Amino acid sequence: MIDTTSVEVEQLVSDAHQALVPLAERGHAWRSHLLRSMAEHFEGSAPAIVEVAEQETRLGAPRLDYEVRRTCFQLRLMAEVVDEGSWLDCVIDHPSQSAMGELPDLRRMQVPRGVIGIFGASNFPLASSVPGSDTASAIAAGCPVVIKAHPGHPVTSSLCFDLLKVAADSVGAPEGMLSLVSGFDAGVALVESQRLAAVGFTGSRAGGEALFRRCSARPVPIPFYGELGAANPLVVTEGAAGARHLEIAQGLARALTQGSGQFCTKPGLCFLPSGPDGDQLVTELVAALKAIGPLPMLNGSIEGSYLQARARLGALSEVGSLVSGSTDESGTTPTLLETNAEHFSNASGTALLEECFGPIGVVVRYGSVEELFAALETAEPALCFSVFSEPDEAISAALLALGATKAGRVLHDRYPPGAPLSWAMVHGGPFPATTAAEATSMGAASLGRWLRPVAFQNVPDHLLPIELKEENLLDLPRRVDSKIVV
Amino acid sequence: MIDTTSVEVEQLVSDAHQALVPLAERGHAWRSHLLRSMAEHFEGSAPAIVEVAEQETRLGAPRLDYEVRRTCFQLRLMAEVVDEGSWLDCVIDHPSQSAMGELPDLRRMQVPRGVIGIFGASNFPLASSVPGSDTASAIAAGCPVVIKAHPGHPVTSSLCFDLLKVAADSVGAPEGMLSLVSGFDAGVALVESQRLAAVGFTGSRAGGEALFRRCSARPVPIPFYGELGAANPLVVTEGAAGARHLEIAQGLARALTQGSGQFCTKPGLCFLPSGPDGDQLVTELVAALKAIGPLPMLNGSIEGSYLQARARLGALSEVGSLVSGSTDESGTTPTLLETNAEHFSNASGTALLEECFGPIGVVVRYGSVEELFAALETAEPALCFSVFSEPDEAISAALLALGATKAGRVLHDRYPPGAPLSWAMVHGGPFPATTAAEATSMGAASLGRWLRPVAFQNVPDHLLPIELKEENLLDLPRRVDSKIVV
Numbered sequence: 001m002i003d004t005t006s007v008e009v010e011q012l013v014s015d016a017h018q019a020l021v022p023l024a025e026r027g028h029a030w031r032s033h034l035l036r037s038m039a040e041h042f043e044g045s046a047p048a049i050v051e052v053a054e055q056e057t058r059l060g061a062p063r064l065d066y067e068v069r070r071t072c073f074q075l076r077l078m079a080e081v082v083d084e085g086s087w088l089d090c091v092i093d094h095p096s097q098s099a100m101g102e103l104p105d106l107r108r109m110q111v112p113r114g115v116i117g118i119f120g121a122s123n124f125p126l127a128s129s130v131p132g133s134d135t136a137s138a139i140a141a142g143c144p145v146v147i148k149a150h151p152g153h154p155v156t157s158s159l160c161f162d163l164l165k166v167a168a169d170s171v172g173a174p175e176g177m178l179s180l181v182s183g184f185d186a187g188v189a190l191v192e193s194q195r196l197a198a199v200g201f202t203g204s205r206a207g208g209e210a211l212f213r214r215c216s217a218r219p220v221p222i223p224f225y226g227e228l229g230a231a232n233p234l235v236v237t238e239g240a241a242g243a244r245h246l247e248i249a250q251g252l253a254r255a256l257t258q259g260s261g262q263f264c265t266k267p268g269l270c271f272l273p274s275g276p277d278g279d280q281l282v283t284e285l286v287a288a289l290k291a292i293g294p295l296p297m298l299n300g301s302i303e304g305s306y307l308q309a310r311a312r313l314g315a316l317s318e319v320g321s322l323v324s325g326s327t328d329e330s331g332t333t334p335t336l337l338e339t340n341a342e343h344f345s346n347a348s349g350t351a352l353l354e355e356c357f358g359p360i361g362v363v364v365r366y367g368s369v370e371e372l373f374a375a376l377e378t379a380e381p382a383l384c385f386s387v388f389s390e391p392d393e394a395i396s397a398a399l400l401a402l403g404a405t406k407a408g409r410v411l412h413d414r415y416p417p418g419a420p421l422s423w424a425m426v427h428g429g430p431f432p433a434t435t436a437a438e439a440t441s442m443g444a445a446s447l448g449r450w451l452r453p454v455a456f457q458n459v460p461d462h463l464l465p466i467e468l469k470e471e472n473l474l475d476l477p478r479r480v481d482s483k484i485v486v
Numbered sequence: 487m488i489d490t491t492s493v494e495v496e497q498l499v500s501d502a503h504q505a506l507v508p509l510a511e512r513g514h515a516w517r518s519h520l521l522r523s524m525a526e527h528f529e530g531s532a533p534a535i536v537e538v539a540e541q542e543t544r545l546g547a548p549r550l551d552y553e554v555r556r557t558c559f560q561l562r563l564m565a566e567v568v569d570e571g572s573w574l575d576c577v578i579d580h581p582s583q584s585a586m587g588e589l590p591d592l593r594r595m596q597v598p599r600g601v602i603g604i605f606g607a608s609n610f611p612l613a614s615s616v617p618g619s620d621t622a623s624a625i626a627a628g629c630p631v632v633i634k635a636h637p638g639h640p641v642t643s644s645l646c647f648d649l650l651k652v653a654a655d656s657v658g659a660p661e662g663m664l665s666l667v668s669g670f671d672a673g674v675a676l677v678e679s680q681r682l683a684a685v686g687f688t689g690s691r692a693g694g695e696a697l698f699r700r701c702s703a704r705p706v707p708i709p710f711y712g713e714l715g716a717a718n719p720l721v722v723t724e725g726a727a728g729a730r731h732l733e734i735a736q737g738l739a740r741a742l743t744q745g746s747g748q749f750c751t752k753p754g755l756c757f758l759p760s761g762p763d764g765d766q767l768v769t770e771l772v773a774a775l776k777a778i779g780p781l782p783m784l785n786g787s788i789e790g791s792y793l794q795a796r797a798r799l800g801a802l803s804e805v806g807s808l809v810s811g812s813t814d815e816s817g818t819t820p821t822l823l824e825t826n827a828e829h830f831s832n833a834s835g836t837a838l839l840e841e842c843f844g845p846i847g848v849v850v851r852y853g854s855v856e857e858l859f860a861a862l863e864t865a866e867p868a869l870c871f872s873v874f875s876e877p878d879e880a881i882s883a884a885l886l887a888l889g890a891t892k893a894g895r896v897l898h899d900r901y902p903p904g905a906p907l908s909w910a911m912v913h914g915g916p917f918p919a920t921t922a923a924e925a926t927s928m929g930a931a932s933l934g935r936w937l938r939p940v941a942f943q944n945v946p947d948h949l950l951p952i953e954l955k956e957e958n959l960l961d962l963p964r965r966v967d968s969k970i971v972v
Contacts, residue, residue, distance in 0.1 A: 021887075080968075098559070103906050108910035108911070108912055212707070213702070405597075408938075412942075445939070452916070454893070454896060456895075457895060462877070463883055
């Protein structure tokens with residue numbers, strides 16, 4: 001792909017802005033139809049997509065097949081959400097008397113924010129990239145999109161974009177609604193573009209933070225919904241280590257190496273108890289990781305970053321090595337490092353707290369509940385926080401409560417990779433996991449990022465948006481005079 | 487009040503953070519009881535509050551009485567919202583089969599963000615200050631608050647805070663949940679405080695923007711919900727000018743001078759048609775404004791800023807004067823300026839686009855629909871956008887649709903001052919009206935700013951938060967397996 005110039009980017013954003021009104025005029029049912037049509041076109045071209053993505057990444061066909069399915073699932077989930085209509089948050093207050101005198105006829109709904117700039121991830125070249133969750137949710141919300149192609153998979157990006165475009169054209173989408181730009185400078189021009197309303201981003205902390213700061217520093221600041229990844233804590237209690245050390249060791253080994261450890265939901269920090277049960281769990285975890293052969297890293301650039309990060313972690317004086325991974329042409333074998341809770345509690349500002357993208361885990365051994373909680377307080381907010389405990393252990397509730405202050409998803413006896421796509425899903429968390437803790441970048445609620453509310457006061461019925469007219473013509477869930485009417 | 491030192495601020499924020507868990511433990515019903523108790527304490531001390539506020543501002547007793555009522559109404563509305571429970575956004579997905587395989591048990595709810603820093607407004611020393619909408623909504627959301635006293639009404643702030651504190655103590659609120667700080671440096675220390683989770687602000691664009699940029703530039707950025715005011719456009723169509731010029735002229739004169747024009751909802755930019763009907767409207771508006779005697783400005787500082795801003799506007803070469811206001815000890819008489827749509831369309835970057843706080847309006851005469859829309863496109867986003875038109879005029883729908891892209895509240899045949907407090911209310915809008923277009927700082931939805939979602943995966947029922955247990959013990963509206971259950 002040839003780099004897009006900043007003049008071209010400005011034009012594409014402007015064209016996308018022009019598409020806002022015609023897009024709104026086509027209505028919600030049209031948009032859900034468009035999303036389903038995109039899923040169909042995608043499925044129809046699955047072999048071609050997988051073939052191209054296999055050439056640009058080392059993910060392999062099974063994983064890429066899974067991503068095609070996930071991409072289509074997301075598009076259809078968004079179509080279902082659009083049809084259901086709760087996202088419009090329609091609220092109707094008829095005139096009424098109150099302690100403040102007469103309250104007027106006031107009706108609220110969500111409207112699209114405007115043109116969304118989207119930066120996809122390297123590690124999910126389909127499901128979190130051009131045709132991914134950000135694109136699907138922005139279109140669902142009625143927002144035109146300008147997508148920045150990831151340099152790690154430019155041809156895949158281009159092919160995916162063409163398929164989205166064909167699907168859009170097949171149902172008569174307005175011109176300018178979708179576009180693709182390429183190149184580092186084009187990305188900067190995109191977030192600086194005057195007409196852009198918001199940004200969706202999935203990627204590294206360094207890149208995400210830089211773009212976030214740019215968006216906030218604009219003369220007209222715009223929101224930046226960045227998912228920057230995390231070193232997701234996972235705690236095993238004394239009780240769970242005693243009762244299930246082998247099962248947990250094997251599960252943890254899988255969770256650390258699934259997708260070669262290149263998931264933003266990898267539980268990179270494993271808090272395990274001291275003592276014989278913890279020792280046993282560590283021994284079994286070491287054995288399970290040593291039994292795993294070389295794993296392919298996404299691409300050469302990611303491999304390079306991983307080797308640097310691994311070396312930085314290993315060089316910390318408080319960190320010992322349990323499994324020493326190696327890297328050659330056949331891939332990278334897993335690494336397991338170890339420290340203790342006391343060291344971890346003093347690790348603020350060091351690599352120990354950061355996400356390390358790849359097949360690596362850090363075991364943090366704790367000698368007491370106090371040590372554990374002090375260490376967990378030091379851990380940075382994350383996307384996921386997992387607790388393995390026995391049902392009757394008193395510590396379980398406190399750990400889950402702490403997890404809820406530290407992450408957007410709290411798991412019990414489950415490993416976080418494989419983020420489920422459903423109505424309740426939250427893929428988010430306080431900074432630095434994301435730049436907007438109030439949002440989720442996956443699941444039914446993900447289109448909330450691209451909306452803002454507008455209230456209409458005393459507007460005659462014939463001039464109200466169809467969603468807010470007295471007669472509920474679209475059969476939407478609405479709140480009328482403070483009561484939900486489904 | 488003595489200025490709070492930055493060390494003291496840090497300690498107060500830290501104490502507030504400690505109050506998070508005990509506050510959560512007291513539950514929702516306790517919080518709504520607290521909010522109602524605050525309203526009662528406030529009402530009980532109304533005469534004392536009004537007396538103090540009368541000494542610190544020139545608002546006068548009738549207006550301050552109204553503010554006491556509004557403050558109590560807000561507190562009780564928040565109590566009602568807390569009890570209703572929709573704000574928790576409880577979503578329960580039971581395990582199910584999907585095209586992506588088995589989806590797990592996943593349950594989502596909203597949780598408090600943490601400690602909120604609050605900066606109140608000068609123009610509403612009660613309803614948008616210490617005991618105002620930001621404080622009420624943050625407490626409703628379960629967030630401890632650290633409030634910065636406004637220098638324009640320090641004694642009122644202190645008295646209001648004491649009343650909140652007495653009410654809180656009377657129902658056994660956790661220590662540290664509420665505190666008040668004072669002084670410019672304390673405000674800076676507050677937004678820089680490590681433990682602060684978010685900021686609510688109502689005030690000037692310059693002050694708000696400076697604090698917003700600080701919040702975004704922190705090592706750990708935090709959201710800043712700033713309501714910065716706006717020059718709210720109001721359009722009168724040819725038809726409306728023809729049919730109702732006198733009625734509109736008189737209403738507009740009231741809207742421009744209500745509260746001495748010191749409302750952030752004042753319709754400061756009035757787009758009126760050229761031609762005889764528009765001329766007639768202007769003549770009647772001029773007469774109505776000339777009949778209004780001197781109005782008290784809030785305080786000396788606001789008066790000084792107003793005189794500067796008025797002089798800056800009047801000095802623009804494209805702006806003529808229709809009513810020339812004067813200021814002496816008895817107050818300030820209204821000012822009306824005039825320009826045309828063509829000049830306005832080129833006014834980007836000038837004072838013409840800015841809010842001018844005080845009894846002043848700018849009339850923008852338009853000669854054609856094209857001229858009108860070009861000028862409206864130039865107007866900055868606002869809190870309110872008002873349209874006066876005849877029901878059958880074709881232009882009505884286009885104007886309302888444009889308004890929805892430019893403001894958080896769109897009114898038909900109504901003047902925006904007197905922001906109604908109800909479920910559908912939106913007091914917000916795209917930048918520069920606010921720094922977070924997705925939010926409202928008034929009405930039932932205002933507590934949404936202080937929440938973030940958390941999902942719980944595979945958590946046993948006895949360890950789930952009460953809101954998400956299988957049995958709906960709090961009788962909350964919830965979404966279960968994608969369906970709303972009320």
